[in-house]
Amino acid sequence: MSSFQEALNSGKFVVTAEVGPPKGTGIKTMLHDIELLKGKVDALNVTDNQSAVMRICSLAVCKIVLEHGAEPILQMTCRDRNRIGLQSDLLGASVLGINNVLCMTGDHVLAGDHKGAKPVYDVESVQLLKIVDGLNNGRDMSGNELKGSTGFFQGAVVTPEANPLEPQMGKFAKKVAAGARFFQTQAIYDVDKFREFMAEARKYPVKVLAGFVILKSAGMANFLNNNVPGIRVPQELIDEMKAAGKEKALETGMDIAARHIRRLKEEKICDGVHIMAIGMEDKVPIIMEKAGLL
Amino acid sequence: MIITKKKDRKQLLENVKGYKNFFLLGCSECATLCGTGGQEQLEELKQLLEAEGKAVTGAFVAKTGCQVLGTKVELKQFKEALAKTDCIIVMSCGAGTQSAVELFDDKAVYPSNDSMFLGNMTRLQMFDERCSLCGQCILDKTGGICPVTACPKGILNGPCGGTKDGHCEVSPDIPCAWVRIYDRMKKLNKVEEFKATTLDAKDWSASIKPRKLVAREEKK
Ligand code: SF4
Ligand code: SF4
Numbered sequence: 362m363s364s365f366q367e368a369l370n371s372g373k374f375v376v377t378a379e380v381g382p383p384k385g386t387g388i389k390t391m392l393h394d395i396e397l398l399k400g401k402v403d404a405l406n407v408t409d410n411q412s413a414v415m416r417i418c419s420l421a422v423c424k425i426v427l428e429h430g431a432e433p434i435l436q437m438t439c440r441d442r443n444r445i446g447l448q449s450d451l452l453g454a455s456v457l458g459i460n461n462v463l464c465m466t467g468d469h470v471l472a473g474d475h476k477g478a479k480p481v482y483d484v485e486s487v488q489l490l491k492i493v494d495g496l497n498n499g500r501d502m503s504g505n506e507l508k509g510s511t512g513f514f515q516g517a518v519v520t521p522e523a524n525p526l527e528p529q530m531g532k533f534a535k536k537v538a539a540g541a542r543f544f545q546t547q548a549i550y551d552v553d554k555f556r557e558f559m560a561e562a563r564k565y566p567v568k569v570l571a572g573f574v575i576l577k578s579a580g581m582a583n584f585l586n587n588n589v590p591g592i593r594v595p596q597e598l599i600d601e602m603k604a605a606g607k608e609k610a611l612e613t614g615m616d617i618a619a620r621h622i623r624r625l626k627e628e629k630i631c632d633g634v635h636i637m638a639i640g641m642e643d644k645v646p647i648i649m650e651k652a653g654l655l
Numbered sequence: 656m657i658i659t660k661k662k663d664r665k666q667l668l669e670n671v672k673g674y675k676n677f678f679l680l681g682c683s684e685c686a687t688l689c690g691t692g693g694q695e696q697l698e699e700l701k702q703l704l705e706a707e708g709k710a711v712t713g714a715f716v717a718k719t720g721c722q723v724l725g726t727k728v729e730l731k732q733f734k735e736a737l738a739k740t741d742c743i744i745v746m747s748c749g750a751g752t753q754s755a756v757e758l759f760d761d762k763a764v765y766p767s768n769d770s771m772f773l774g775n776m777t778r779l780q781m782f783d784e785r786c787s788l789c790g791q792c793i794l795d796k797t798g799g800i801c802p803v804t805a806c807p808k809g810i811l812n813g814p815c816g817g818t819k820d821g822h823c824e825v826s827p828d829i830p831c832a833w834v835r836i837y838d839r840m841k842k843l844n845k846v847e848e849f850k851a852t853t854l855d856a857k858d859w860s861a862s863i864k865p866r867k868l869v870a871r872e873e874k875k
Contacts, residue, residue: 439808466815469807469817469824471807471825480807483856485809485812486810486812487811487813487853488855488856502856518816520816523814525818527837527841527846528813528814528836528849529813529814529818531849532812532813532814532833534850535812590816590817590818590819590824591816591817591818591819
């Protein structure tokens with residue numbers, strides 16, 4: 362069993378963070394981040410050509426994470442590989458000792474830096490979850506028997522602030538049925554609203570980690586509201602960021618995150634949090650400390 | 656119908672600059688509706704070529720350019736004009752162009768249009784792509800709206816996280832296919848069906864190219 366799965370099963374409030382592989386072979390900063398976060402968080406997601414921007418592959422970086430003594434979660438999108446490539450990489454991940462996989466459809470190539478690329482999407486997130494379930498049970502997608510099966514702890518993503526929410530929740534149910542055992546959510550900024558989402562999610566036998574993206578400024582909050590699907594920063598938080606002024610903005614953003622995390626934990630709203638620091642990995646331990654998790 | 660758009664005329668003239676005598680072949684079906692291969696466009700191109708000092712030996716709008724035999728029969732009346740031509744410009748889709756290639760194996764054949772997609776005409780000369788000819792229709796399971804085509808990711812089981820106020824992450828001009836499908840299924844009381852069915856990945860072997868179909872029944 363993966364140590365991440367064990368942590369979730371133990372009932373402890375779990376924390377995951379993220380490693381963004383760089384574009385190029387210069388991995389010093391990334392290694393520094395891994396060293397900084399290991400032992401503090403329960404697992405590290407490794408993003409898969411995030412935002413369709415070409416970088417080092419998630420699989421290779423997961424292996425590096427393992428070698429540095431941390432627990433990786435392999436993010437896998439369906440944008441760049443067909444069913445043969447996906448399954449083959451999953452088998453590869455398994456023999457390298459990578460035991461957690463997060464199945465996603467993936468941002469469209471138009472979001473990235475190779476806009477002329479052919480988007481694959483041979484399968485999508487729900488079908489990829491089914492594939493993982495099959496591999497775990499000794500069968501490939503075509504039903505062929507495997508010589509040795511995988512033992513993945515597989516998860517998926519969900520957007521609690523999706524607008525409209527109903528079809529998103531329908532898909533959530535399909536992901537559970539397809540084998541998802543944990544969920545990491547898109548960033549949330551409204552704990553009350555998230556609690557409503559969790560009331561629905563709790564009907565399913567899955568673990569849920571609430572997503573966090575640290576606010577750096579009121580401007581960033583407005584940007585998220587206007588440009589990023591599925592993220593909604595409530596006005597009172599924007600006001601709080603504004604009131605803090607430029608100097609204290611980041612500090613305030615971290616305080617907000619810590620305050621929300623503390624509440625999620627104390628009120629047992631969900632099973633943990635997923636902190637997407639996006640270049641500010643050094644802030645993750647600070648937030649955890651502020652939230653009383655370190 | 657097959658949606659076509661005119662190639663840039665400068666580019667077209669550059670493509671055919673080595674030829675002198677032209678025959679223009681349009682199509683009365685899709686290309687006429689698209690305004691790329693009807694009588695008017697043939698006349699337009701004729702004038703353009705003549706202004707460049709070229710000769711146009713004949714011009715004809717075929718009934719259905721992709722119908723090879725029918726087009727062959729129709730073109731019989733232009734035997735002379737065709738004999739004098741060294742280049743046929745086909746003003747329909749890529750299929751029509753290749754009918755001409757098949758019929759005139761010793762003549763240069765050039766397309767005047769870019770062929771784009773199978774589309775529905777929503778208003779005069781406005782076209783939407785609604786079917787990708789995947790070879791295995793699933794409209795029966797998706798409320799009659801095709802996610803293979805209407806969703807840029809071809810997702811078969813509900814919206815991705817990119818839906819923003821009902822629009823697609825790829826462009827605010829695209830309504831999210833899965834929000835549309837869900838709304839329609841809801842209207843038809845099929846939400847439970849949506850939730851309960853997980854569609855398997857498509858069998859793309861149904862659309863391996865080139866495809867061929869023999870629909871006629873052999874007489875014994
Ligand atoms: S599923 Fe879509 S692409 Fe396939 S045949 Fe039906 S409408 Fe066309
Ligand atoms: S937003 Fe909707 S239409 Fe666009 S890629 Fe996602 S599911 Fe498909």
